[in-house]
Amino acid sequence: MFTKSSRKPLGLLAVAAALTLVATACAESDRDSGDGDQPFVFGAAGDITSLDPFLTNDGETYRYSRQVFETLLDHESGGSEIVGGLAETWDQSEDGTVWTFNLRDNVTFHDGDEFNAEVVCANFDRWNNLTGAYQSSNLSYYWQSIFGGFAEPDEDFSTGESRYVSCDAEDELTAVIEISEYSSIFPGGFSLAAFGIMSPTTLETMEGQEVTGDEGNLSLPDFAQNAGSLAGTGPFTVEEWNQDQAEVTLNRHEDYWGEAAGFETMILRGIPDETARRQALEAGDIHGYDLVAPADVAPLEDAGFQVPTRDVFNVLYMAYQQESHDALGEMEVREALSHAVDRQRIVDTILPEGGEVATQFHPDTLDGWSEDVRTFDYDPDKARDMLADAGYEDGFDVEFCYPTEVTRPYMPAPKDIFDVITEDLQEVGVNVEATPYEWSVYSGQVDSGNCPMYLLGWTGDYNDAYNFIGTWFSTHNDAWGMDEDELFDKMTEVSTNPDEEARVAGYQELNEMVMDALPGLPISSSPPSIAFAPEVEPPNVSPLTQENFGEASWK
Structure with a gap:
């Protein structure tokens, strides 16, 4: 920084002062442009309700779980067309009752377990065979909406007959799921975040966990103390769920089968009040937030923030x-x-x-x-x-x-x-x-x-x-x-x-x-808006509000 062409040597105090100014400027530059080691903090409209996405119908939980647990099918980035997820391709029988999924090769779970057809079937069989309070529509809403009911319906919860017949692993990378009748629910139902695939070790961790309490006041299994034991195949791993702070911390999965996430660490912070979310973005406490108040869109854009709008859905x-x-x-x-x-x-x-x-x-x-x-x-x-x-x-x-x-x-x-x-x-x-x-x-x-x-x-x-x-x-x-x-x-x-x-x-x-x-x-x-700080390269925004934050990065 100081060249040999300088006419006079700087004194020690002057050098120290100059270095201090340089350090301050660099720190400010890091804040402005985004530091690769800095956590990306996103202000969600609320905290998640469960680390297990099967046990919720809440969008904020799904925002978290989509980064961690992937599904057989997905939607195109930024759109609503069905595309492959953990299944590269899929076929259905003429009568729409047999669905064959050709799975991706060389995919591993966060805990090192191998992804294959057997574990796909283990997940679907687990969901179909849940009993007791798990069958409450407040916990298993999407399973009942898509698959009708459970293998052994509990009369206390009045679940219907299950549409799910079986899942067979024809070979290591071919899973065949049979349902009892054609429904327009499919193939869309296979893309729902509630059906994120978990590792065999994670399924063992969940085995025997009970739901307690009465309908309307149910207590879910508490995995918050060992969140890191829950493994999917997504671009992020889950590190911690701090319920007191309404924060979920995710880390980049370095061995992800696709393109690695742009952020090393991502924190989802629940901030229910939309004004508080805006103020947190303006103060630099967070780097993005969802559901921008309509009146805040223009002022944020004028201040240099990015406010993309989703299509109406x-x-x-x-x-x-x-x-x-x-x-x-x-x-x-x-x-x-x-x-x-x-x-x-x-x-x-x-x-x-x-x-x-x-x-x-x-x-x-x-x-x-x-x-x-x-x-x-x-x-x-x-x-x-x-x-x-x-x-x-x-x-x-x-x-x-x-x-x-x-x-x-x-x-x-x-x-x-x-x-x-x-x-x-x-x-x-x-x-x-x-x-x-x-x-x-x-x-x-x-x-x-x-x-x-x-x-x-x-x-x-x-x-x-x-x-x-x-x-x-x-x-x-x-x-x-x-x-x-x-x-x-x-x-x-x-x-x-x-x-x-x-x-x-x-x-x-x-x-x-x-x-x-x-x-x-x-x-x-209405078309909801989502906001990001200037230093963020945002993900493609989804009309389904299903953003993949692995696509985002610091500019």
Whole structure:
């Protein structure tokens, strides 16, 4: 740094001062450009709920688990098309009941165990043979949604008959899974993060672990003390789950079969409040966060942060639980409430740019969306007249639930959305009794039918209409409290039809049937944003919110 051409030698104090300035400048440069040894810290909308992704239906848990446990199939980076995961290629029989997976060679688990067809089958057999409280839909929701039930259904949890028949290892790299009937759920179901493949040693660790407590208050097996013993095949290994700090620490898996992760260490930090997430990014405490408040997008971009926006693949709705409130059981009342809500105001004032009013229970980016559903324009005068015709000229009281301490891709500001809807309902004479729940208990209250009206939504897991409307309307459930056997039977008929053209036409008819039954009011679909510091090379952002952080790195 000091050349022989300097005219005078610097004194020792001057040299020391100069070196101090250089060191400070270098440190600041490291912070600005990203240090390869510095942990990448990402602000998630909440903490994970389990180290075992099978035992959750929570998106934040899946954000963690996708980095650690890979699935047989995956989605293209930044898109929704199904591609190979741990299986390079796959085939299905003509009747759609036999699925053959040709597995990747030379893949090892984090603990050194070998990946092969036998361990694939061991994982699927483990899930199918779980008993007792594991069969609670609050723990094994996705298994029951995709595979119907378990080998030995527990009558205390009313699980259905299992769609899973068997898994056979034809050879070391060929796994054959048989199901009992064709369903449009597949192959998308094989891509779900809940079905991340674990090593044989990890399965042994989990054997004999019990779920304790009662339905609604279940305690999961605690692996937090030995998180490092849980091994998948992904680009990161799990080192620690600090539940007190709501942090999960992941380390780069140096022997990953694909391209090595760009970050040596990644920390997922739960920060439920969206303002606190933004402030943490601005302060340099984190290097990225999800679900940016729409009002924060432009200011962050102006300050030099990167704020990519995902494509729309979600829907927000207001639900009417028909069994818990007499008025909501009446079609004319539900129609009136649907006319009372100014959904365009929600889109214009709360949602990010690109949001749109929803007309049905899945976005128009999916095949099966129909132009012929009945719609409900904002018309408070009509709403008041309909309520009067139904015998509620003086209105009525209704409990309305909404979640707190959470944001979701389809619901960036729950309280703000709730306030707009409440104002609209009260304008037509409906007295809203606000009932907030923390997110950790909210879904349980909704699923149990304890909320006459509530806000909820869905971000698609895979590119099929059934993943939306089939999730809600394939059978009676307490969340909706609706009895529509014709609709339920039609859902089964359509989703099990292997003829794609006929299936898409069937989904269009189903969307029309759902809106005729009016179990709730679709509110909106919106493109959620995700933010990164200037020094980060972000991963491809996914419309399914399934980012692979192994793609990201320091610039």
